[in-house]
Amino acid sequence: MPAAISAEEDLADVNRVLAGEVQAFEGIVRRWQGPLVNMAWRYCRDRGRAEEMAQEAFLRAWRGLAGWRRESSFSTWLFALAANVFRSELQRFPVVNVPLEDAAEPSGPATQHEGLARKLSDESVRRAVLALPRRYREPVVLYYFHEMDVAAASRTMKLPEGTVKARLARGREMLKKRFPQLGEEGSMPLKLALEQKKEITQ
Amino acid sequence: MKRNLNSRTDENAIDAILAGEGELIPSSGFLAATMERVREEASVPKPIPFPWLRSLPGLVLVAAVLGWCGFEVVRVALAHPEEISFAKMHVAAANWTALGPAGWVALALGISLLSWLLSRKLAGGSGLL
Numbered sequence: 001m002p003a004a005i006s007a008e009e010d011l012a013d014v015n016r017v018l019a020g021e022v023q024a025f026e027g028i029v030r031r032w033q034g035p036l037v038n039m040a041w042r043y044c045r046d047r048g049r050a051e052e053m054a055q056e057a058f059l060r061a062w063r064g065l066a067g068w069r070r071e072s073s074f075s076t077w078l079f080a081l082a083a084n085v086f087r088s089e090l091q092r093f094p095v096v097n098v099p100l101e102d103a104a105e106p107s108g109p110a111t112q113h114e115g116l117a118r119k120l121s122d123e124s125v126r127r128a129v130l131a132l133p134r135r136y137r138e139p140v141v142l143y144y145f146h147e148m149d150v151a152a153a154s155r156t157m158k159l160p161e162g163t164v165k166a167r168l169a170r171g172r173e174m175l176k177k178r179f180p181q182l183g184e185e186g187s188m189p190l191k192l193a194l195e196q197k198k199e200i201t202q
Numbered sequence: 203m204k205r206n207l208n209s210r211t212d213e214n215a216i217d218a219i220l221a222g223e224g225e226l227i228p229s230s231g232f233l234a235a236t237m238e239r240v241r242e243e244a245s246v247p248k249p250i251p252f253p254w255l256r257s258l259p260g261l262v263l264v265a266a267v268l269g270w271c272g273f274e275v276v277r278v279a280l281a282h283p284e285e286i287s288f289a290k291m292h293v294a295a296a297n298w299t300a301l302g303p304a305g306w307v308a309l310a311l312g313i314s315l316l317s318w319l320l321s322r323k324l325a326g327g328s329g330l331l
Contacts, residue, residue, distance in 0.1 A: 022244045029236050037228040051229060055236050062240050122219045129220070144220040175216050 006031075010074040017065055029058055032075075036082055042141045043086045044095050045127060053089050057082040072155070079156040083142070095130055128178055129171075136171030139164050250325050 009027065016024035036057055040050035061081055068077045129140050139153060143164070146152035154164040 022241060025240055026233070026237050029233055029240075033228045033232055033236070034225065037232065038226050041226050042223075047226065050226070051232055054228070055232070055239065058236050059239055059243065062243065122222075125216060125219045126223060140220070144223070148217075148221055172216060176214070179216065 007073055007075075011070075014065060014068065014074065017062075025062055028061070032058075032078060035075075036078070039079065039082055039142075039145050040086055042129075042145050043090060045130060046095070053086050054082070056089065057085040060085055076152075076155050079152075080158060083138070083156050087138070125175065125179060128175060132171050132174060136167050136174065139167040140171040140175075143168050 009031065013024045013027040017028075033054065036054040037050055040053040040057070041047065044050055044053065057078075061078055064081065068074065129137060132140060138157060142153035142156050143150060146156070150161055150164055150168070153168075154161045157164060
């Protein structure tokens with residue numbers, strides 16, 4: 001995860017790249033490929049496209065490495081650059097989406113295939129995020145990508161925290177309206193979901 | 203600062219679903235493919251920057267000539283305002299013979315264009331435009 005990645009290693013690799021050692025960029029790609037591909041995936045939910053967009057982001061980072069002013073951390077700079085790349089890529093070739101009101105209904109829990117039903121239901125909610133209007137979509141995508149950290153999401157979007165919070169609240173409100181049936185009784189608690197995520201990551 | 207996620211018990215299902223998404227692992231060739239593109243990019247020679255310093259005298263000269271022309275136009279206009287008339291700008295058919303030197307001007311412009319295109323080609327297509 002981004003937090004675990006060493007800032008010193010990034011700094012050392014950046015200095016080596018700027019000194020003309022192209023190979024040192026491999027260290028940066030190795031450390032950040034996971035976060036960037038995952039971030040791109042949340043923007044488009046298409047694996048092939050996510051990798052293409054992440055690759056483009058790395059190339060832009062390579063070209064603009066001298067422009068990192070080191071006032072912010074390397075990760076903040078890289079995520080902001082990647083968000084710009086993903087945003088412009090998706091403007092050029094938008095993801096084909098159904099309107100939010102037409103997003104698939106999550107299926108009810110079936111007794112025999114409860115796990116599968118839950119997976120499908122979760123995926124329909126995640127896909128519905130892409131159907132949100134753009135100004136609300138990105139805060140939602142980045143807030144959950146940054147493990148529910150508004151400050152990190154606002155740094156990535158280069159927007160004030162208040163604006164991000166307001167847009168996030170509106171985006172979540174729209175999702176809640178779209179999926180009113182996802183009440184407390186049928187939902188997976190957040191704690192459990194995060195534990196599952198940890199297991200998947202490990 | 204990150205929130206303590208485990209302390210949050212009042213989160214709704216949407217939060218749980220969006221926060222609980224598993225990590226995608228990049229494909230095995232991703233790193234190699236990305237580095238291949240980076241190396242390709244690194245091997246391309248940097249474009250030659252436009253020689254602003256060398257062109258500075260020329261640019262100053264052009265600016266001076268244009269400024270002088272503008273100054274002259276304003277000076278003549280102020281000295282003889284009655285002679286400035288849009289009606290006189292109409293070129294009568296009989297006056298076309300007076301446009302003989304236009305051919306030379308067109309030729310000069312053509313040669314300038316060709317030399318500019320040639321210099322751009324020699325410089326590898328980079329530069330000002």
